[in-house]
Structure formats: structure tokens, C-alpha cells
Amino acid sequence: MDRFSNARAVAIPAPDAPQSTLVDLAETLAARALGSVPADWDADRAVTALYAVHYRSLVRLSALLVRDVATAEEVVQESFIAMHSGWRRLRDSDKALWYLRQSVVNRSRSVLRHRVVVDRNAPQPPPDMPSAEQGAIARLERSAVVTALRTLPARQREALVLRYYGDLSEAQIASTMGISRGAVKSHAARGMSSLRMVLEREE
Numbered sequence: 001m002d003r004f005s006n007a008r009a010v011a012i013p014a015p016d017a018p019q020s021t022l023v024d025l026a027e028t029l030a031a032r033a034l035g036s037v038p039a040d041w042d043a044d045r046a047v048t049a050l051y052a053v054h055y056r057s058l059v060r061l062s063a064l065l066v067r068d069v070a071t072a073e074e075v076v077q078e079s080f081i082a083m084h085s086g087w088r089r090l091r092d093s094d095k096a097l098w099y100l101r102q103s104v105v106n107r108s109r110s111v112l113r114h115r116v117v118v119d120r121n122a123p124q125p126p127p128d129m130p131s132a133e134q135g136a137i138a139r140l141e142r143s144a145v146v147t148a149l150r151t152l153p154a155r156q157r158e159a160l161v162l163r164y165y166g167d168l169s170e171a172q173i174a175s176t177m178g179i180s181r182g183a184v185k186s187h188a189a190r191g192m193s194s195l196r197m198v199l200e201r202e203e
Contacts, residue, residue, distance in 0.1 A: 037096055043087035047080055050096060055080075058104050064161045065108040067150055075111060079103035101166065102176045105158060112154060148198040156191030159184055 037046045055076060062072035079100055083090070090099060149157050155177070162173045174181045 037094075043084045046087065046096065047084045050083075050100065051080055054097060054100065058100060061101070061161065061166060062104050062108050064146065064149065064165060065105070065154075065158060066111045071111055072108075075104055075107045078107055098172070098175065101162075101168075105162075105176055109154070145195070145199070148195050151198055152191050152194055155179075155187045156194065159187040160191045160195070163188055 037049060041049075058076045058079070059069070059072050062075045063069050066072055066075065082103055083096070083099055090096065149160065152160070158177055159173060162168045162176060163170075166173075168176065170181045170184050173184045177184065179187075
């Protein structure tokens with residue numbers, strides 16, 4: 001069993017578990033805007049609940065950053081695995097969702113850095129050959145805004161995705177990206193300006 005299979009085993013209750021179990025956990029998490037969990041929950045129970053409520057939205061967040069749905073799923077799985085492994089070291093369970101978001105953003109950045117190195121040394125495909133990621137992100141590219149987001153520098157794209165997709169405050173974005181609130185404002189303003197220019201050119 002690979003590590004992603006292990007993550008699913010942790011995150012999804014056994015088939016014979018009472019149906020009310022997952023519902024209760026999901027309702028508990030959904031009622032808490034920041035994704036906090038009761039302090040007395042163990043890693044299995046906490047990760048199961050967080051996975052049930054936030055997995056899909058975290059995948060969408062990562063996909064907007066790495067531009068690849070399959071890779072985004074791996075990034076999120078790895079983030080859940082890391083949180084499960086380090087649950088005892090998580091001092092404040094109220095910050096569990098914040099931890100996951102930060103982990104997803106950081107791992108997405110690592111993917112992009114790795115791609116730069118690989119692309120720099122990879123032979124160029126023939127002009128008519130489609131790239132490997134085209135099929136995976138076809139649905140995302142239907143949106144003109146999402147397509148335009150792909151043209152922005154990484155930090156500007158992160159700031160806009162976390163603000164308008166993740167609905168985070170400037171303080172939360174600054175914490176997630178590891179930058180100051182002033183830098184968040186600067187990246188977001190420049191990103192919006194660039195985004196408008198790209199969209200206007202396409203009209």
C-alpha cells in the first residue's frame with residue numbers, strides 16, 4: 001500500500017462504521033469557520049473530519065497554483081499525511097485548517113520549483129505535440145479568469161487565489177504565504193492590474 005493509500009485509510013471511516021459518525025464529524029467541522037477541532041480529538045478522528053470537509057476545496061486551491069489536478073491531489077494528500085504524523089506537535093488544534101492551507105501552498109511552490117529545474121533540462125516536444133498536463137486541467141481552462149491567472153507571477157497568483165478563492169483575510173494570507181501584510185497588498189494589487197490587462201486583451 002503506497003503513502004496515498006495510507007492517507008485514504010486514515011481519512012475515510014471503515015465501511016461498517018455508523019453513517020452518523022461521518023455526518024457528526026462533518027457537521028462539527030462545518031460549523032467552525034476556521035476549521036478548528038476539539039482539543040481532545042486524536043489524529044485519526046481530526047484528520048478524518050478535516051478530510052471530509054476540506055479535501056475538495058484544498059485540491060481546487062492547489063490546482064489553481066500548480067495548474068495540474070492530479071499533482072494537486074498528491075500535494076493535498078501529502079499535506080494530510082504530514083498533519084496526521086505531526087498531530088501531537090500541533091500546539092493549537094484551532095489552527096488545523098491554517099496548517100493545511102500553509103502546507104498546501106508550500107508544497108505547491110515546491111512542485112513549481114521542481115518543474116522549473118526539470119523543464120530547463122528537458123528536450124522540447126515537437127510543436128504539434130500536446131503537453132502532458134493539458135488533459136488534466138481542461139476543465140479549469142474553460143474559465144477565462146483562471147486561464148489569465150496562469151500568466152501571473154507565482155506570488156501574485158497565490159495572493160489572488162487565497163483572497164478571492166480561499167476568502168482569506170490579508171492577515172491570514174500573510175501568515176500562509178510567509179510575507180508581510182504590506183507585501184500581500186502589493187502582490188494582490190499588481191496581480192489584479194495584470195489580470196485586467198490580460199482579460200482586456202482577450203476581449
